[in-house]
Amino acid sequence: MTKTAEQMQRDLLRPVIETSWRFPVAVAALGIFVIAGFSAWMYQVYTGIGVAGINRPVFWGFYITNFVFWIGISHAGTLISAILRISNATWRRPITRCAEVITVFALMIGAIFPLIHLGRSWQFFWLAPYPSERGLWPNYRSPLVWDFFAINTYLIGSITFLILPIIPDCALLRDTCVGWRRKVYSILCLGWRGTQRQWHQLEAAMRIMSVVIIPVAVSVHTIVSWDFAMTPVPMWHSTIFAPYFVAGAIFSGIAALIIAMAFLRSFLHLEEYLNPQCFDNLGKLLLVMSLLWFYFIFAERLTTWYGNTRSEMAVLWLTQRGSYRGLFWLMLCCNFVFPFPLLAIKKLRTVLGTFLASITVVIGMWIERYLIIVPSLSHKFLPYAWGTYRPTWVEITITAATFCGMALLYILFSKIVPIVSVWELKAGLRQ
Amino acid sequence: MRPERVPLGSRQRQLSVRLMTSENDIVVLCSEPDLAKQSVNALLAAGVRRSEIIVMSSEPLEEYGITPHQRTIMPWLVVCGAIVFGIGGFLLASLTQKSYPIHTGGMQVVTLWSDGIITYELTMLGAILTTGVVFLLTGVLVGRRQFPGEPEVSGGKVLVGVVSVPASARKEIIERLKAFGEVRQRQRPSPDLRA
Amino acid sequence: MSHRWGMAVDLDRCTGCSACVVACQAENNIPTVGEEAARRGRTMHWIRIERYYEGEFPNLRVKFQPVLCQQCDNAPCEPVCPTYASYHTAEGLNGQVYNRCIGTRYCANACPYTVRTFNFFNPVWDKPLDLQLNPDVSIRQVGMMEKCTFCVQRIKATEIQAEAEGRELTEGEPTPACVQSCAPKAITFGDLNDPESEVSRLARSRRGTKLLDELGTQPKITYLQRDSWDDKNS
Numbered sequence: 021m022t023k024t025a026e027q028m029q030r031d032l033l034r035p036v037i038e039t040s041w042r043f044p045v046a047v048a049a050l051g052i053f054v055i056a057g058f059s060a061w062m063y064q065v066y067t068g069i070g071v072a073g074i075n076r077p078v079f080w081g082f083y084i085t086n087f088v089f090w091i092g093i094s095h096a097g098t099l100i101s102a103i104l105r106i107s108n109a110t111w112r113r114p115i116t117r118c119a120e121v122i123t124v125f126a127l128m129i130g131a132i133f134p135l136i137h138l139g140r141s142w143q144f145f146w147l148a149p150y151p152s153e154r155g156l157w158p159n160y161r162s163p164l165v166w167d168f169f170a171i172n173t174y175l176i177g178s179i180t181f182l183i184l185p186i187i188p189d190c191a192l193l194r195d196t197c198v199g200w201r202r203k204v205y206s207i208l209c210l211g212w213r214g215t216q217r218q219w220h221q222l223e224a225a226m227r228i229m230s231v232v233i234i235p236v237a238v239s240v241h242t243i244v245s246w247d248f249a250m251t252p253v254p255m256w257h258s259t260i261f262a263p264y265f266v267a268g269a270i271f272s273g274i275a276a277l278i279i280a281m282a283f284l285r286s287f288l289h290l291e292e293y294l295n296p297q298c299f300d301n302l303g304k305l306l307l308v309m310s311l312l313w314f315y316f317i318f319a320e321r322l323t324t325w326y327g328n329t330r331s332e333m334a335v336l337w338l339t340q341r342g343s344y345r346g347l348f349w350l351m352l353c354c355n356f357v358f359p360f361p362l363l364a365i366k367k368l369r370t371v372l373g374t375f376l377a378s379i380t381v382v383i384g385m386w387i388e389r390y391l392i393i394v395p396s397l398s399h400k401f402l403p404y405a406w407g408t409y410r411p412t413w414v415e416i417t418i419t420a421a422t423f424c425g426m427a428l429l430y431i432l433f434s435k436i437v438p439i440v441s442v443w444e445l446k447a448g449l450r451q
Numbered sequence: 452m453r454p455e456r457v458p459l460g461s462r463q464r465q466l467s468v469r470l471m472t473s474e475n476d477i478v479v480l481c482s483e484p485d486l487a488k489q490s491v492n493a494l495l496a497a498g499v500r501r502s503e504i505i506v507m508s509s510e511p512l513e514e515y516g517i518t519p520h521q522r523t524i525m526p527w528l529v530v531c532g533a534i535v536f537g538i539g540g541f542l543l544a545s546l547t548q549k550s551y552p553i554h555t556g557g558m559q560v561v562t563l564w565s566d567g568i569i570t571y572e573l574t575m576l577g578a579i580l581t582t583g584v585v586f587l588l589t590g591v592l593v594g595r596r597q598f599p600g601e602p603e604v605s606g607g608k609v610l611v612g613v614v615s616v617p618a619s620a621r622k623e624i625i626e627r628l629k630a631f632g633e634v635r636q637r638q639r640p641s642p643d644l645r646a
Numbered sequence: 647m648s649h650r651w652g653m654a655v656d657l658d659r660c661t662g663c664s665a666c667v668v669a670c671q672a673e674n675n676i677p678t679v680g681e682e683a684a685r686r687g688r689t690m691h692w693i694r695i696e697r698y699y700e701g702e703f704p705n706l707r708v709k710f711q712p713v714l715c716q717q718c719d720n721a722p723c724e725p726v727c728p729t730y731a732s733y734h735t736a737e738g739l740n741g742q743v744y745n746r747c748i749g750t751r752y753c754a755n756a757c758p759y760t761v762r763t764f765n766f767f768n769p770v771w772d773k774p775l776d777l778q779l780n781p782d783v784s785i786r787q788v789g790m791m792e793k794c795t796f797c798v799q800r801i802k803a804t805e806i807q808a809e810a811e812g813r814e815l816t817e818g819e820p821t822p823a824c825v826q827s828c829a830p831k832a833i834t835f836g837d838l839n840d841p842e843s844e845v846s847r848l849a850r851s852r853r854g855t856k857l858l859d860e861l862g863t864q865p866k867i868t869y870l871q872r873d874s875w876d877d878k879n880s
Contacts, residue, residue, distance in 0.1 A: 070766030075687035139749015139789025195605035221590030405760030555724035
């Protein structure tokens with residue numbers, strides 16, 4: 021049964037206009053965790069960064085793991101929206117906004133972690149290039165300064181990419197709602213009227229943004245990977261890090277998108293729009309990325325093993341046979357062994373199948389970030405400087421709070437703006 | 452006559468009380484883009500200038516070719532913006548490195564590899580910002596107060612309108628447009644430009 | 647004449663007495679972190695004695711190796727600091743500017759010798775240890791990295807004194823705290839730009855090695871390896 025345009029508009033605007041009891045309950049529950057995480061951070065700023073579990077030599081732990089993880093998740097939007105937009109794939113229409121929202125919020129959350137992990141957080145703004153009274157500018161040789169520029173560029177780019185197509189939908193809401201909502205949406209839609217000229221400008225802007233945002237996204241996670249690759253730490257100083265991280269980012273991003281879509285589907289009753297065909301297509305992409313991730317891991321470890329340098333072999337065996345082996349083999353199962361049959365066999369590549377595979381991929385990719393950072397740092401060159409790492413309640417609380425914060429931001433966003441782009445689906449109906 | 456829908460700011464309201472002429476617009480609400488195209492052709496045949504015809508819809512109708520393909524200079528502006536920001540980025544990095552020269556790790560004072568990364572990121576930022584600003588200025592924020600839409604557009608209808616119809620031509624245009632959908636006449640106050 | 651400060655550590659003389667560790671802590675106002683933090687691996691020794699056992703009983707030998715900041719010419723810790731807190735001075739030292747440090751701890755990860763220590767909390771000196779603090783060295787705050795500076799306060803003091811007196815620096819001045827306190831005189835400090843200085847002579851020694859030489863960091867500390875008992879060619 022094909023849906024008429026009016027019925028579709030009604031279905032897609034319903035989550036914005038009607039509110040069930042689950043909305044305030046979810047907001048309250050997630051909000052409590054977010055407040056707890058924020059309080060833990062304030063406690064850390066007040067008492068000292070030592071309340072986290074980092075020590076010498078493992079100076080980077082949970083916070084940098086989370087940083088890399090969330091920046092990785094943010095690569096969902098660009099792949100789906102930009103690349104599929106450029107290649108005119110029609111099945112992207114229902115999912116572009118879901119994906120773009122993930123990008124914006126994951127970037128915001130990821131960008132907080134460099135603040136959290138600083139020893140003197142209140143001086144974070146020294147990373148920005150501004151004329152200070154000391155005459156000192158940031159050190160452009162440092163990958164952290166590259167991070168500053170790259171993440172801010174990507175954030176501004178993805179916010180632009182998200183907001184531009186929202187304007188016509190805000191105009192829709194202005195005409196559909198009454199009362200205070202109408203006033204809010206008439207401000208938000210910036211006076212959009214839908215003239216041919218405006219549509220032409222919007223389409224031109226989206227075409228340009230689609231082309232521009234892809235190299236930005238690739239550069240962001242490349243630069244994040246260079247935070248590690250630019251040091252002589254064993255198993256960090258590798259040229260494979262740049263493409264490895266980008267592939268891993270797209271991998272975890274698609275998984276996060278599938279999870280978000282599955283939740284939206286069931287909670288907002290959007291089964292007809294976020295249909296099994298979307299999940300099937302995304303599942304195939306996820307399978308490709310899983311294979312690609314396995315290829316990179318295999319290439320990296322084979323080269324390290326074959327090279328047989330003492331310091332690198334120590335770290336290699338530490339992850340495969342030593343104290344981190346539990347996490348390592350769990351990661352391999354989560355990222356490759358378990359998702360592979362679920363995604364490769366067509367019968368299993370259902371909504372539930374891709375959802376389960378995505379959950380394990382997200383867990384696996386978090387573990388992968390952890391295993392890149394901690395074993396190498398704990399086992400550097402001089403045996404007297406070896407150490408271990410255990411996270412404290414502060415780090416765990418903040419980590420949990422960011423996951424809840426992501427969900428909370430997502431729920432709030434889907435309440436303000438339709439999570440499936442109405443005008444794009446209408447245009448797709450006609451074609 | 453439909454009531455006014457122009458969102459007037461208080462200043463413009465004051466102006467319009469003192470210096471007001473009223474413009475007469477005629478709009479037709481078509482239920483299909485094909486009807487809209489036919490109505491545009493009918494208007495052109497009646498001698499209405501293309502610049503006085505406005506088409507509004509709740510989705511892009513580029514493939515119908517209702518109005519001819521409009522060229523936009525947005526890509527060129529974006530390229531210019533990217534170049535400006537790119538040069539600015541390179542100057543920012545290299546000049547500030549030279550202004551307070553500090554040696555690190557056996558590298559030169561002005562490191563072209565890292566300055567290149569900064570230049571690249573700021574080039575992209577320039578492209579993004581230019582796109583956003585150009586779109587906001589030319590696509591949305593300009594011309595808000597002129598020729599408002601109708602709520603039926605959000606319901607799926609395509610609006611074809613003629614701006615400022617002189618009294619002599621009104622009857623004829625209404626007759627021609629009746630075949631394509633519901634016709635409405637609107638009075639729109641506009642500031643008297645002679646004042 | 648510009649100076650280039652370097653060190654030579656004779657592993658044949660080092661007895662592992664750790665007087666250098668104590669002297670460094672006293673000279674540079676290094677806090678003691680307490681038992682709990684030490685167990686978590688947060689000790690803050692700017693110089694540490696690494697002890698390696700070689701061989702099996704009864705042919706057991708112990709090797710003591712003092713490891714401190716190598717003041718590398720090609721330091722991996724310097725380009726990665728976003729605020730220029732870690733930089734290369736004109737005299738070849740790796741300078742640490744406490745005021746610029748925002749605590750990203752990137753330099754500590756990049757250092758292959760792991761000689762950089764971090765203030766995880768604000769340092770506390772129980773009374774009456776606060777009376778022992780050296781007024782020539784600033785106290786560091788929470789969130790700052792610190793490491794061996796070759797006692798740059800002593801270097802600067804002697805340079806200023808010599809310039810005021812209108813003379814050149816002599817052999818043996820300046821003397822870092824570890825050099826001063828080493829009873830077997832295992833550590834030698836001096837100007838590598840002066841080819842006749844003791845440290846330059848030892849740097850050319852046949853026994854001379856560099857720590858983690860293969861990484862290309864070009865450290866300025868030469869470790870003189872032990873010889874066998876009956877080799878008289880050192």
